[in-house]
Amino acid sequence: MSIANLEPAALIATxxxxxxxxxxxxxxxxxxxxxxxxxxxxELGLDTYPNQIEVITSEQMLDAYASIGLPLMYxxxxxxxxxxxxxxxxxxxxxxxxxxxxxxxxxxISYIMEENSMPMQTLVVAHAAFGHNHFxxxxxxxxxxxxxxxxxDYLAFAxxxxxxxxxxxxxxxxxxxxxxxxxxxxxxxxxxxxxxKLNLAEETQRQEDRRVHFETHYDDVWHTTMFTxxxxxxxxxxxxxxxIRKHLRLPEENILYFIEKRxxxxxxxxxxxxxxxxHISQYFYPQKQTKLMNEGCATFVHxxxxxxxxxxxxxxxxxxxxxxxxxxGVVFQPDYDDPRYNGINxxxxxxxxxxxxxxxxxxxxxxxxxxxxEFAGNNDPYGTLRHAWANYRDESFILQYLSxxxxxxxxxxxIMDEENTEALEVEAIHxxxxxxxxxxxxxxxxxxxxxxxxxxxKDVDLAGDRCLILTHAVHDGIMLDEGQCGAVLxxxxxxxRYGVRLEETDALTDKVIKTYEEPARR
Amino acid sequence: MNIIDRRPNPKGKSLANRQRFIERxxxxxxxxxxxxxxxxxxxxxxxxxxxxxxxxxIQEPSFQHARRGGSRDYVLPGNKHxxxxxxxxxxxxxxxxxxxxxxxxxxxxxxxFEFVLSKEEFLDLFFDDLELPALxxxxxxxxxxxxxxxxxxxxxxxxxxxxxRRTMRNSLARRISLNRPSPRQIEALLRQLEFARAxxxxxxxxxxxxxxxxxxxxxxxxxxxxxxxxRYNRFERMPKPVTQAVMFCLMDVSGSMTEAMKDLAKRFxxxxxxxxxxxxxxxxIVFIRHTSNAEEVDEETFFHSRETGGTxxxxxxxxxxxxxxxxYPPGAWNxxxxxASDGDNFSEDGExxxxxxxxxxxxxxxxxxxIEVGADATLRHGFPSPPTxxxxxxxxxxxxxxxxxxxxxAEPSQIFPVFxxxxxxxxxxxx
Numbered sequence: 001m002s003i004a005n006l007e008p009a010a011l012i013a014t015x016x017x018x019x020x021x022x023x024x025x026x027x028x029x030x031x032x033x034x035x036x037x038x039x040x041x042x043e044l045g046l047d048t049y050p051n052q053i054e055v056i057t058s059e060q061m062l063d064a065y066a067s068i069g070l071p072l073m074y075x076x077x078x079x080x081x082x083x084x085x086x087x088x089x090x091x092x093x094x095x096x097x098x099x100x101x102x103x104x105x106x107x108x109i110s111y112i113m114e115e116n117s118m119p120m121q122t123l124v125v126a127h128a129a130f131g132h133n134h135f136x137x138x139x140x141x142x143x144x145x146x147x148x149x150x151x152x153d154y155l156a157f158a159x160x161x162x163x164x165x166x167x168x169x170x171x172x173x174x175x176x177x178x179x180x181x182x183x184x185x186x187x188x189x190x191x192x193x194x195x196x197k198l199n200l201a202e203e204t205q206r207q208e209d210r211r212v213h214f215e216t217h218y219d220d221v222w223h224t225t226m227f228t229x230x231x232x233x234x235x236x237x238x239x240x241x242x243x244i245r246k247h248l249r250l251p252e253e254n255i256l257y258f259i260e261k262r263x264x265x266x267x268x269x270x271x272x273x274x275x276x277x278x279h280i281s282q283y284f285y286p287q288k289q290t291k292l293m294n295e296g297c298a299t300f301v302h303x304x305x306x307x308x309x310x311x312x313x314x315x316x317x318x319x320x321x322x323x324x325x326x327x328x329g330v331v332f333q334p335d336y337d338d339p340r341y342n343g344i345n346x347x348x349x350x351x352x353x354x355x356x357x358x359x360x361x362x363x364x365x366x367x368x369x370x371x372x373x374e375f376a377g378n379n380d381p382y383g384t385l386r387h388a389w390a391n392y393r394d395e396s397f398i399l400q401y402l403s404x405x406x407x408x409x410x411x412x413x414x415i416m417d418e419e420n421t422e423a424l425e426v427e428a429i430h431x432x433x434x435x436x437x438x439x440x441x442x443x444x445x446x447x448x449x450x451x452x453x454x455x456x457x458k459d460v461d462l463a464g465d466r467c468l469i470l471t472h473a474v475h476d477g478i479m480l481d482e483g484q485c486g487a488v489l490x491x492x493x494x495x496x497r498y499g500v501r502l503e504e505t506d507a508l509t510d511k512v513i514k515t516y517e518e519p520a521r522r
Numbered sequence: 523m524n525i526i527d528r529r530p531n532p533k534g535k536s537l538a539n540r541q542r543f544i545e546r547x548x549x550x551x552x553x554x555x556x557x558x559x560x561x562x563x564x565x566x567x568x569x570x571x572x573x574x575x576x577x578x579x580i581q582e583p584s585f586q587h588a589r590r591g592g593s594r595d596y597v598l599p600g601n602k603h604x605x606x607x608x609x610x611x612x613x614x615x616x617x618x619x620x621x622x623x624x625x626x627x628x629x630x631x632x633x634x635f636e637f638v639l640s641k642e643e644f645l646d647l648f649f650d651d652l653e654l655p656a657l658x659x660x661x662x663x664x665x666x667x668x669x670x671x672x673x674x675x676x677x678x679x680x681x682x683x684x685x686x687r688r689t690m691r692n693s694l695a696r697r698i699s700l701n702r703p704s705p706r707q708i709e710a711l712l713r714q715l716e717f718a719r720a721x722x723x724x725x726x727x728x729x730x731x732x733x734x735x736x737x738x739x740x741x742x743x744x745x746x747x748x749x750x751x752x753r754y755n756r757f758e759r760m761p762k763p764v765t766q767a768v769m770f771c772l773m774d775v776s777g778s779m780t781e782a783m784k785d786l787a788k789r790f791x792x793x794x795x796x797x798x799x800x801x802x803x804x805x806x807i808v809f810i811r812h813t814s815n816a817e818e819v820d821e822e823t824f825f826h827s828r829e830t831g832g833t834x835x836x837x838x839x840x841x842x843x844x845x846x847x848x849x850y851p852p853g854a855w856n857x858x859x860x861x862a863s864d865g866d867n868f869s870e871d872g873e874x875x876x877x878x879x880x881x882x883x884x885x886x887x888x889x890x891x892x893i894e895v896g897a898d899a900t901l902r903h904g905f906p907s908p909p910t911x912x913x914x915x916x917x918x919x920x921x922x923x924x925x926x927x928x929x930x931x932a933e934p935s936q937i938f939p940v941f942x943x944x945x946x947x948x949x950x951x952x953x
């Protein structure tokens with residue numbers, strides 16, 4: 001993109017500017033915010049949570065980075081590790097800090113850095129406080145899976161609970177559980193069912209209930225093996241086995257959930273720790289699935305808003321140039337053979353797709369009309385975009401909206417890498433035959449269910465040694481990383497306390513390809 | 523909309539996490555610290571240390587797909603000339619297309635982890651369980667380094683030391699308890715009197731007149747500030763702990779000392795230097811090298827230039843004694859010395875060395891460490907090699923002096939353990 005895109009009218013600036021120099025202060029920030037809000041709500045029709053903008057120093061930004069962007073976080077060495085690494089990179093000038101961090105909460109909190117110039121603050125406010133904010137509030141995944149109103153309370157609860165546990169049971173004991181739970185974080189989400197919303201009061205109550213329940217009950221499931229009156233029966237018949245499996249709701253893809261509910265020898269406080277990690281993982285799950293759209297939406301919003309500000313004569317040419325300079329850096333997409341290439345830049349593709357949708361709405365070509373009959377030429381770009389932002393995630397969004405024109409622009413191509421072949425083969429390029437294939441393939445790359453290993457709790461050996469049995473469904477012959485897998489199994493055994501077995505089975509034939517075993521603890 | 527300025531919030535929110543992380547990686551960090559030290563120059567005690575540690579132990583594993591194998595596909599941007607069906611040579615890892623590069627970067631990250639320790643963290647970790655023997659000088663000459671220390675209040679003193687706050691506090695308490703009328707009260711009485719006179723109310727005027735007079739009398743009788751109230755700051759002369767130290771590095775540079783031996787010695791000096799900088803505000807280093815005669819040199823010359831000649835150790839000890847007498851009065855300086863040698867000495871010199879050490883140097887030094895470096899293979903395997911001349915000499919005087927220690931080291935890996943042994947808490951006497 002370049003400034004050549006500016007409409008000529010934009011150059012005839014009139015009226016007084018929001019700010020004249022690049023130093024920011026709270027008054028200017030407030031004025032800029034109001035001007036941005038007018039455009040965002042009035043012209044783009046954005047619907048946002050109330051905003052809370054917090055100014056922080058670069059040091060505080062590093063702190064925020066380390067605790068995965070959340071304002072309150074429990075203590076754990078891994079955050080210290082992250083901090084140490086980022087601190088080192090930052091000091092050596094290898095890494096610039098993000099201009100902002102925005103938190104999916106109500107009110108929506110955006111952190112902006114004091115080092116930013118006023119034009120940059122304008123960009124950041126438009127990007128985070130309106131772009132991301134709108135996306136958080138409206139996208140179906142966030143609406144369904146996260147409770148923006150409750151997250152801060154919950155984090156405070158989690159932090160206090162963990163601090164309390166550390167006091168009572170020792171840092172080391174807590175760390176052991178947390179390390180293990182962290183290792184399973186990616187497998188601690190419900191992908192299909194809707195989880196209940198978090199509520200602090202209920203959370204505390206539930207914890208109390210659990211304690212009471214624990215004091216008064218044994219878990220039925222374990223009765224069947226332990227106290228049948230006679231010796232444990234090694235041949236529980238198939239029907240009974242199926243019944244138990246049904247009771248355990250197996251198979252279960254949320255490993256952390258299964259451990260929290262079913263691990264036989266965890267103390268209640270340990271279950272609670274597992275639950276906390278699981279909840280936080282679940283909270284971030286929508287963000288992982290909508291990275292491209294979320295950034296695309298925010299980038300499109302800031303780009304549109306700052307251009308409108310300039311058209312209205314509210315910011316100077318210089319300020320716009322500074323903003324665009326930074327914007328251009330953010331949406332830069334190096335080619336695959338460029339040394340800077342590190343995957344497809346979500347800002348670049350996301351932003352390009354949003355602009356492309358706008359173009360299709362306003363000035364479609366014949367090709368667009370053929371590919372997107374539903375909205376080509378409907379002259380309602382912002383309505384169309386709002387609809388897309390609300391109802392898609394990266395995978396479905398690409399499958400639905402990636403246009404041939406954009407594929408040509410990015411010169412996308414698809415290569416296959418078959419094991420045991422000598423060379424990679426080009427499967428499709430940006431031509432009439434390849435569009436659909438490339439689009440479908442790219443969309444699959446954004447599908448977390450394929451991106452992350454598909455691992456489920458398959459069974460528990462109830463008749464025998466209570467070994468936990470996991471399966472990894474192997475797609476396209478892609479196995480697990482051995483070293484990592486072994487280490488994770490150790491962590492699982494730490495929580496499960498009995499043996500753990502992981503079978504890698506071919507997804508098509510159900511044949512077991514490889515088995516990992518981790519013996520019981522103690 | 524709210525704009526909140528969070529900048530005044532306490533920073534270092536991650537500090538506790540950072541400490542936990544370092545605690546966890548402690549062993550690895552220590553190991554790499556020793557490596558890092560090798561690269562350092564002796565004078566460079568300042569600043570943090572960049573640390574690279576292996577990922578073992580601080581790994582955060584998760585289930586991940588293996589990097590190779592199976593059939594995979596990639597969608598890449600920026601096609602230049604490929605058409606469907608083209609074969610592309612499989613890129614070597616780390617070269618070629620972006621995927622290879624990204625993979626390479628990731629695996630690099632997994633092997634090691636780099637971060638910066640602050641100076642305090644560095645020193646704390648490094649000297650975790652070490653302590654300095656005889657940290658503070660026990661005997662201080664009276665003329666040396668006294669300093670005035672605040673020591674409460676006194677009822678007499680020079681006006682310059684008047685403690686106004688204390689004085690006024692006493693004064694106020696006395697005025698209140700003796701019911702001394704304040705100027706405002708007197709003024710009020712005066713006004714009352716005028717009022718009464720103006721109103722021609724003679725009775726109350728007389729009353730007011732009386733009140734006023736007695737108040738004025740009272741104010742005159744009880745002074746605003748009485749000598750009783752006055753307090754002065756009191757100072758005492760306290761001996762000032764000596765916070766400066768000098769470190770003598772003595773090394774044999776005769777032909778028999780190989781580069782490898784010098785390197786060992788250097789490492790030992792380096793450790794001692796860093797250790798001492800942690801404890802003392804001011805640290806001087808004196809390098810004395812010797813063959814058959816000794817001289818004071820700079821660091822570069824000390825470690826790198828070669829000399830030929832015989833070996834007379836006592837010359838170095840004499841040189842040290844001379845420098846101490848010239849520049850470092852033992853009352854004002856903590857004196858540490860480390861001597862490195864391969865153990866060769868002119869056989870007639872042993873007696874002189876022992877005398878110098880036992881009678882002159884040891885009594886004035888905080889600590890004197892002798893480290894014998896050698897490439898002797900037998901040392902490594904733990905078999906006793908025949909003791910060298912110098913070793914025999916020193917071994918005789920060692921038992922009588924608690925501040926003298928001697929050790930042997932044959933290879934770099936032994937330096938830190940030896941150092942550690944010398945300064946470990948609950949130090950055992952040297953053999």
